[in-house]
Amino acid sequence: MAADKIAIDFGSAQTKIYKLGYGMVLSEPTLAAVTAGEKSSVRAVGKEAKKLVGKTAEKTKIVSPVSGGEIVSDKVAVSILDEFLKKIEYKSGFGGGKALVSVPCGADGNFLKRYEAVLADAGIATADFVYAPILAAIGQDLTLTEFSPYFIIDMGAGATDIAAVSMEGVIAGVSVSAGLNKVDSALIDFIAEEYGLQIGILTAEKLKIQIGSLMENDTLSAVINGRDLTTGKPRSISLSSKNIRKVLCDFYDTVADIALKVLAKLPPEVSAEIRHAGIYLSGGGAKIYGLEEYYLKKFGMPVNVAANPDMCVAFGGGIALGNPDMLKKIKIKND
Template sequence: MLSFFTRFFSNDLAIDLGTANTLIYVNGKGIVLDEPSVVSMQRDPMGSGKNITLAVGAEAKKMLGRTPGTIEAVRPMKDGVIADLNVTERMLKEFIRKVNNNRFISTPRVVICVPCGSTQVERRAIRDSAYSAGASDVFLIEEPMAAALGAGLPVASPTGSMVVDIGGGTTEVGIISLSGVVHSQSVRVGGDAFDEAIVHYVRRNYGMMIGESTAEEIKKQIGSAFPGMEVTEMEVKGRNLAEGVPRSFIITSNEVLEALADPISQIVQAVRSTLEKTPPELGADIAERGLVLTGGGALLKGFDRLLAEETGLPVTIAEDPLTCVARGAGVALNEIGKLNSIFIMNP
């Protein structure tokens, strides 16, 4: 009776705990939270060594690069895994509180996504952070499987499906068949690496310092992965390193293409490597059906064309690729009993 009462007055959650953003799916409601994975904290003025949480999510991201010495804006996730356990727990607790509209509601079951290349220790840290945030039961699912579910691929069928999920911290490449990940590869390159590459390019070629939010805007507006597309340009403001004062300059899409060449080539190599290790029977399925792109990186102009040219396969961008992993985790949440085999055993 108590179990039924708890389940009735609870929100089962599916969480895409990403390096750049955290998305939360609630049973029956869909995605109810999509916020940056950022926490701003202030050092305790009494010198206790404890930090006071000031803001989480979108409000905290506004503070990145703009805080005084006593306030720090932190990204607790790095390369798809937890870099700061304590801060991650604070962030999850706050996000769950927002989802529950400040009401006390127990959260008995949580499905949470992990990179396929994460270690047992990293997976245990993610599981522990979810328990500390209020979950009483935690299920882990690999991101390629969640992405495939979110993209509507037939994961339970004996045919092979291929998904490439380009997130903020990692790119996950997976071959899916019979409710399992047959082969996968995780490279710690994603949207954040794109931004860093643009920052370094601007510093090296223009002698200018720009912040990560500016680099992200450049990527979104004129970034591309495929040569020969229409050349566009953008005016950018930054700090001239020689003079130490703000200056403006013009950067073109061809320059951004050059800046992104290295991280993009790492992703292409991961896709090729995965294809080379795919069993022949599944390889034939993938040659016919192609691969599906998910994650924020799928929105980089020309990435689908580049992968199609490099692999010779049909490439499709999933519908709403940014939310694919979270929605797929939601599918798993709704079918916990039927899809039990897709979850990772306790680390």
């Protein structure tokens, strides 16, 4: 029995799996509902676990095994991956199965060994690892060669990868634990301080998606519900994009500042090529309204936002799966 060929983007917030010959077969939250105690167990994963956020009893916690791009709970990671592989009816074949897996910039030998152990416990015997910004570039249909560098900013939930890449690999890059999860936390703190209202993480996420905008005069608005911090009673307030814009700007300014530092370290020839082609944005963070115009002012060069930014890395993995020569060039040599 032949094994399926899959590409996995195991993110802090969302896991995507691409199966060669089928396309994108899974996109679910990287979450598990875990019962605390000596004999802890996983009650639910993915979409079912997210439904329980903010609604569980004290003994059950909703957790993600990935933080800042790194696996922080092997046991939970294995449980989630095992369940996801069952959902897509993954066939490991006689050799135990193989996958292409995206990893953040700077992932070292120890990082990869931990991933290998988790994958093995989930039923995947061997894996090829590729840096996420390279896959993000491929997923945007950019033609990678040794002579055509591209500058990628891939903004995920737990981490942001910023790198100049070519077919030879990462020319210069960094992975930082500045992701969209920090925006959600910052919104919770901001609304508590400014409006005396305590909201949950799902409300913050929904608010960001519905009215989050970097445009100064955006008129989007939404009503949110929460708990009054003074009376303890339920209360609703109406917020506009302008009300929360500073929280968003703080995050995107931080990412831009780091990106400018990476750009400043590039060789002159690479810098010239990138200035002509511009910056390419991917990841869930690239979906915010007004980002293209906002970053055009920040960087002073073309800004290209992917059509399906949160799927770029997984799509890139799928393309690489179908091109063995390309995969041989871009995979991390972990000798």
